[in-house]
Amino acid sequence: MEDSRIGLPIGTALDRFIKRFQDDFPYATGELSQLLRDIALAGKVVNREVNKAGLINLSGSIGSENIQGEDQQKLDVLANIRFIRAFTKGGEACAIISEEDEKVVDLHNNGKYIIAIDPLDGSSNIDVNVSIGTIFSIYRRLSPVGSPVSEEDVLQPGINQVASGYLLYGSSTILVYTTGKGVNAFTYEPTLGEYFLSHHDLRIPDDGKIYSVNEASAHSFNEPVNQYLEYCKKNRHTARYIGSLVADFHRNLLKGGIYLYPSTDQNPQGKLRLMYECNALAFVVEQAGGKASTGTERILEIKPKSLHQRCPLYIGSKKMVDRATSYY
Numbered sequence: 001m002e003d004s005r006i007g008l009p010i011g012t013a014l015d016r017f018i019k020r021f022q023d024d025f026p027y028a029t030g031e032l033s034q035l036l037r038d039i040a041l042a043g044k045v046v047n048r049e050v051n052k053a054g055l056i057n058l059s060g061s062i063g064s065e066n067i068q069g070e071d072q073q074k075l076d077v078l079a080n081i082r083f084i085r086a087f088t089k090g091g092e093a094c095a096i097i098s099e100e101d102e103k104v105v106d107l108h109n110n111g112k113y114i115i116a117i118d119p120l121d122g123s124s125n126i127d128v129n130v131s132i133g134t135i136f137s138i139y140r141r142l143s144p145v146g147s148p149v150s151e152e153d154v155l156q157p158g159i160n161q162v163a164s165g166y167l168l169y170g171s172s173t174i175l176v177y178t179t180g181k182g183v184n185a186f187t188y189e190p191t192l193g194e195y196f197l198s199h200h201d202l203r204i205p206d207d208g209k210i211y212s213v214n215e216a217s218a219h220s221f222n223e224p225v226n227q228y229l230e231y232c233k234k235n236r237h238t239a240r241y242i243g244s245l246v247a248d249f250h251r252n253l254l255k256g257g258i259y260l261y262p263s264t265d266q267n268p269q270g271k272l273r274l275m276y277e278c279n280a281l282a283f284v285v286e287q288a289g290g291k292a293s294t295g296t297e298r299i300l301e302i303k304p305k306s307l308h309q310r311c312p313l314y315i316g317s318k319k320m321v322d323r324a325t326s327y328y
């Protein structure tokens with residue numbers, strides 16, 4: 001099956017695809033391509049560890065807590081190490097913002113890119129064989145190479161992303177990313193150790209019937225959210241909630257749907273993190289024709305004030321996000 005628009009067939013290996021489109025990237029020096037390769041490679045390593053987690057007793061808590069006060073799972077820590085190692089060796093990134101690290105990881109090199117990453121999202125699902133994922137954003141540094149990495153470099157709004165995406169370790173492992181020219185997905189073939197183009201120029205359906213929200217918190221949702229949930233029920237929508245953002249998002253991307261994590265009494269700003277969860281998926285969904293909002297504001301336009309800032313998230317099919325936010 002040859003895709004006439006890009007001249008590359010479904011089944012093209014990731015590396016070949018990246019090479020073919022390298023010149024389309026902003027600045028096109030090959031470093032962004034290399035970063036994507038680094039992410040894909042570290043993703044293979046994490047995929048291997050995720051797959052054997054039950055076997056070698058890697059899963060479960062190690063008793064320490066990360067800076068959000070959440071239980072840190074062993075695989076969270078491992079995934080963080082794998083990705084940071086890949087970026088350190090690669091040399092294209094100068095700084096990393098990670099869910100697992102309180103401060104910016106400054107690599108003290110001449111790299112031009114800043115990475116924001118949630119190395120293993122949905123980690124409470126590891127022990128029960130449910131899909132989990134890695135979420136990443138890539139920014140260009142604003143200060144000149146050679147100078148220290150500045151706060152400006154690190155706290156950039158999502159609209160500045162040059163690439164973003166995620167790896168979903170699910171029934172199969174898939175890498176989905178955008179460099180601002182549509183969204184492509186590559187399914188991992190473990191026996192060959194290679195990713196192949198499986199979804200070219202992904203478009204999220206404009207409308208859908210699936211809504212994904214942790215409704216156990218409905219008592220503390222604000223009125224507009226509950227009004228929208230009422231609408232979903234009256235209009236025979238379908239509730240689907242895995243509890244792994246990447247997995248819920250990916251299903252909705254393919255089938256049409258909306259994912260909501262509004263503010264709650266426990267998490268007044270919402271639970272999800274702007275810099276390494278919301279922005280990356282917001283860039284992907286917009287590139288696929290969907291929308292991402294806090295309820296009142298476009299996610300990609302928020303100017304971050306801190307590394308681990310949270311925000312409410314409404315993300316998915318355009319018409320569903322428009323309807324959900326219309327109650328505000």
Ligand code: AHM
Nearest residue numbers: 070121122123124214243244245246
């Ligand atoms: P994590 O980064 O600690 O894994 O938390 C983020 C996860 C998302 O993947 C998921 O959608 C959400 O938290 C589930 O939260 P809740 O259990 O409150 O419904």
Ligand code: MG
Nearest residue numbers: 118120121122
């Ligand atoms: Mg997370």
